[in-house]
Each structure stands twice: as C-alpha cells, then as structure tokens.
Amino acid sequence: MTTTRSHTNVGGLSHGLLLLMSAATGLAVAGNYFAQPLLDLIGRELGVEPSQAALTVTAAQAGYALGLILLVPLGDLVERRRLAMSLYAATAVFLLVSALAPNGTVLLASTALTALTSVGAQVVVAFAATVAAPAERGRVVGTVMTGLMLGLLLARTASGALSELGGWRTVYWVNAILMVLMAVLLRVCLPRLGGDGERRSYRGLLLSTVAMFRYEPLLRWRAGIAGLSLASFSVLWTALTFLLVRPPYGWSESAIGLFGLVGAVGALTATVAGRLADRGLVQYVTGAGTVLLAGSWAALAAGAHSLVWLFAGVIVLDLAHQAVLNSSQNVIYALRPEARNRINSAFMTVLFVGGAIGSALASVVWAQGGWTGVCVLGATLSAGTVVLWALERVTVRRAAGKAPETAVHDPAAAVPAE
Template sequence: MLMSVATGLAVAGNYFAQPLLDLIGRELGVGPSAAALVVTAAQGGYALGLILLVPLGDLVERRRLAMCLYAATAVFLLVSATAVNGTVLLAGTALTALTSVGAQVVVPFAATLAAPAERGRVVGTVMTGLMLGLLLARTASGALSELGGWRTVYWVNALLMVLMAVLLRVCLPRLGGDGERRSYLGLLRSTVAMFRYEPLLRWRSGIAALSLASFSVLWTALTFLLAGSPYEWSESAIGLFGLAGAVGALTAMVAGRLADRGFVQIVTGAGTVLLTASWLALAAGARSLIWLLVGVIVLDLAHQAVLNSSQNVLYALRPEARNRINSAFMTALFVGGAAGSALASAVWALGGWSGVCVLGATLSAGTLVLWGLERVTTGRAAGKSSNTSARDLGRIPATTEGE
C-alpha cells in the first residue's frame, strides 16, 4: 500500500495543471495553446526520465534510487510553485516530470518482490495507486486552487514527496541491481536493444502508446470543453471529473487478477474495443453530462485494462532486466501521451470537441488494429499469461563486456 500511495503522489505532480490551464494562463499571461504546453512538457519530461533514469534500477540499489528521485521531485515542485512566468513553470514542470519516474522504479520493485502467481494482483494494486494519483490530481488541484490559488497545489505536493522519500527509505527492503557490471551507456544501449530482440515489447509498446495518446486527448481537451459553453464550470468543478476517471482506475486490480488466471489476452482485447467505443459516448457528451460521464469512465476503465495486461505480459519476459523492459515500455507509453496532449491542443483550436472526438476514436481504433496484428504475428507465444518464460519468447543475446 505504501508503494501504491508513493506512485500515485509521484505522478500527480505531472497532472495538477490540467484543470487549471485557464487560471494559470490568465495569471502568467499566456494563451490557451501555450498553457496546454505545460501538459506536453510534463509527459515529455516523464518520457525522458523513463529512458535515462529508470534503467538505473538494474544497476544500483533500488531503494536508494527511489528515495533520491522522490527527494529531487520535491525540489522541482518548489520551482513550479514559485514560477513568475510561463517559461519557469514549463522548466519546473519538465524537471518534476523527469524525476517523478521514481514511480516507475517502484512498480518493477513491487513486481520483483511479488510471487509469480500473485504478480498480476500486486502490479495491479500499485498501478491502481498510480492511476488514482494521475486522475485525482485534477480533483485535488481544483479544490486546493479554490482555497489558496494554483500555487498551493505544488507546495502541498512538495511536502508530501519529502514524506514519501523518508517512508520509502525506512520501510522498503534493500534491493540491488542484477549484479552484472556495465557502464551507464551500456545500460542505455541494452534498454534500447530490448525493442530489437523482444517482439512482444514492440507490439505492447505500440498498443499502450496509442491508448495513452487517446487518454491524454480526452483529459487535455476536457478542460476546455467544461470551461466553455454550455458547461462553464469552475476549476474546482472541472477537477471533480477526476473522481469519474478514478472509477475506471479501480479496475486495475481486477485486470491483474484476471491476468494471474491466464486471461491476459482477453483483458487486452476487451480493453481495446471499449476504448474505441467510449468515444461515441464522449461525442454525445458535448451537450450531455450523462454521456460525458459514461464516456470518461469507460475510457479510463479500458485504458487501465490495456496497460495492466500489457505490463503482466512484459514483466515475465526477463526478470533480471525488469527495469530496462519497464523503461523501454513506459518511454514509448508516455511519448504517446505527450503526442496525444499536443495533438489535442491543435485539434481543439481547429475543430473543437467534434475534432477531438474523431482524433481520440482514431487513436483508440489503432490499439485494436495493433492487438489484432500481434495475435496474428506472434501466435500462441503472445497469448501466454504472465507465467510465460523468457526462454519461450526469445532472449536478448548475452551482453558484451561493458554493456
């Protein structure tokens, strides 16, 4: 539970700005498109941290790495809290996101500590915390901004990150890397090489990237929809929509249990279908709050099912390289998220909510297509549950000295 809370608080700092874009833009003197770049900076910084920092978990002691990343995140949150213009806020947001990948050190940490037969449930529990942090950040930021302004959100999260750093240091066991000697550059080369030698990693990364892109399209554009006609909601009211998304996030534990029972492919397939269908409800939500709520809940449920089932497939490939696999997968995932946020801002300016729904539906349909192609090209090897061994799926050749 500590790891679940810690991951949620770590990623929350990357999403505080979403329901506050109008408010931040007015105070710092930037337009809607420029304000939306805060979201893109967060996801881009997170993707950079995933590829540069998360692989270190296979090289150094993981508890210390997690603690240091959480402490650094607290410092960078203070930069955002004291920002005097849009440039400083963008820098603070990007740096916060860079080090908040401590959450992605904690997730494979939990997978390593779990028994193989319970890995899906354990990963699902920790990922529930992560997704709740991602979604409830909007609710918390809306409420705190009403009480003390948008900067209050960053001050509060900085204090919580300091607390998490201390608790992780005290409560988690020591857990080192894989024992191999390699340079940092060799570690990064090995991480990139995972894409070359693990076909399932390529397929699942593509599916998850499109899924998060669709997810980001919704949550980036939703602020603009709810702030304008016919809704005209306040920042705190917009933030409450995170509660609707949280309902979907709670399915992570269910998806994890199903994966432990061998139904991982069914979970993925159902998730991609629901992800695509959710945009029909969201399109009707332009003027109907009920349909908007239904669409948000179904989309978040579907995204969580796709993500959790993909993690259970991938964490079984190479236990000794779990951080590098997680780094490669999550980098692709959040590049997709950053692209979705950027596309949402541009499409909103050109086509409004209707254009956003077409974009989201297209990205979601892409997950269904990729999943179908994965099933055709990888056959039964891809259909195995999280108990699939690395021997069955093909190993990366032994690394050379220094790698």
C-alpha cells in the first residue's frame, strides 16, 4: 500500500491548531473514564450487579490496549489526517451506542469499541510531534499531553455533573456530539501528512512495531520508566476514592469527582517540562521527576489525616508524572521520525499496561493494608523509576564511550514487505 507524502510545510504549528489538537486528545480519552463514578447508577438502571457494571472499566482498558497495538501503527502506513478523522468519527458512533444501550452487554461491548478507536488521541499526539519544529517539540508534545491528562482527570468531574442534569446517558450524548465536531475540525484544520512511503503489509507493520524494542534501547528504558510512573499514578487515583469515602473525610461521590481539579493543577505543568526539554535539559527533567514522584508519597501518607498534605501530595505526584512522561516522549520521538507512530504505539502500550497493573495492585493492597499499604506500594513503584533512570544514564554513557562496531539495524527493514 502506498501513501501520499505531505504537500504542506509542516515545520511548525499555529497556536490555534495546537490548542485544537490538545482539546481533541482530551475529549477522546475522557470517554474511557466517564463510567467510573456512575457504576452504581448504571447498574441500577440496566439491572446488573455493581461488579458486572464495573467490568466496563476493564473493557475500556482492554479496548484501549488493543487500539494502541492494532491501530496506532497505521499512522506510519496511511495518510494520518484521514486516519485521525476516521477514528474520531468511529468513536462518536460507539459513544452513541453506549447512550442508547438497552442492557449491560451492549454497554460493555460499546465501551470496549469506544476505547479501541479512542486511540485516535495517540495518532494526534504523534502527528503533533511530527509537525512541530524540532526546537519546539517538547513544548508541543507537552501541550497536547496536557489536554490528554486533563481529559483523563476531569472526565469523572464532568461525568458526575452531567449525570445530575440528565442522567448517566447524557454524558455519552454530549461526548458523541463533541467527537463529531472534533472529527470535522481535524479534517478541516490538519495538514495532509502521509505515512513513511514504504510498501509494507499490515502484518509487517505490526511485527516492525514489536521489533522497535529490540533495536532501540532508549525505547526500552523510557517505556519502563513511564510504565512504572503511570502505575504509581494509577495507584493513587484508584485508592483515593477508598480513602475519601471513609473517616475522617466521608466525602460524597460528587465531591470526590471534584478532586480531579486538584490533579489538574499538576497536569497543567506539562508544558513547563516540555520547554525545559527543548533547552537540552531533558535528562534533568526526568531525574527530577522521578525523585519528586517518589517523594510525593511521603506527603500522601501524611494525607491520611490531613487534607493539606493530601492536596500537596496529589499536586506533586501529578506534576512529577507529567515531567517523566513528557521528557520520555521527547526522547523517543527523536529516535526515528519515519516510524514515530510505531514507536509511540510500543511506548504507549507499555505505559498503559503499567497503569492497569497499578490499578489492580491498588485494589488488592488497599484490602490488605489500607492507605499505609497503598503508600508503600506507590513509593516502591516510584522508586523503581529512579532506579531505571539511573541505570539508563549509566548504560548510555558506557555505550557512548565505545566506538560503534556495527551499524544500527532498521526494525522496518528487519520485516520483509509483503
């Protein structure tokens, strides 16, 4: 399959287009988190047990993981504007199915399909990294990822507010309309941007994506660091609800949803990390981020009985996670411009697997050790990011000190075209 190369100057991004891409990523991922604060309400209306309703969260995680593996690499094969628009339009359709779901089975299936196509957000992230001028890539990626993280954090807040206005289905109706709007705007505003121009089968594309781990050591290191970082992040946001519904807090579900606004403060700092990375400080940003990530759990532990410490811990942890994630993306996007979507697919798959593992561990540890156990778990995962970052620096310095003995192999070339 052949693709058309871009016929536009893609040396930079206008401010308006950057904000559009940031909003688009946030709205795409938000749909995967709307159901979380509404599980009890959905279960009652559809006549399913809370445990069955909770499967929608698992379905969203599984669907998103499959989309990262199966759909995001297509950005290196087909025209990327059309791919992004198609995925956003498909997401809107599946959200409409969720809004009309007559039973739990249909909602479960539509949730999985919504998550599958919502990886259009990752196509937009890689698109932004490709279109951005090299000297501004960190800032651009940081801005787009700020939108993504705000969508993730504020989805629960928006979900609770909209459900009070018109029931839980209102959330899906509103998001479907917004996704249609985003699909149209992306079609109109994004420049044409083709794949890498090589003839490659879909099977070859997927094998090439996996091969990236073999030939790019920095991708392995950075995926591991980011995966542990998101695991720590997920531990917090999974267990936080358990803490806030109990004494001394005893908050309502709507109040807990508003806590996402606190996390949003940390997410807004992603552009700062990006600007520092653009100035050649990417390694310092990562190192500082991993240390702050581990240190934030001391404040969170004190937050068991102090709202001030809890607020501080949440803000620092979110800030640190954004720094680690943005600096790591800045590193991997510079590896192979012609294979950026495949690299992003490989990186993001590990990232979200780490997040899913963190969520699962948080539930188990809470049942056994309460908030103290959760904080020990989060601190341990965060300490792992410090260790991996230190090992990466040692390994890279040793490799730089040796003369290259063999040429670097191309993962794409390692898979024959069909």
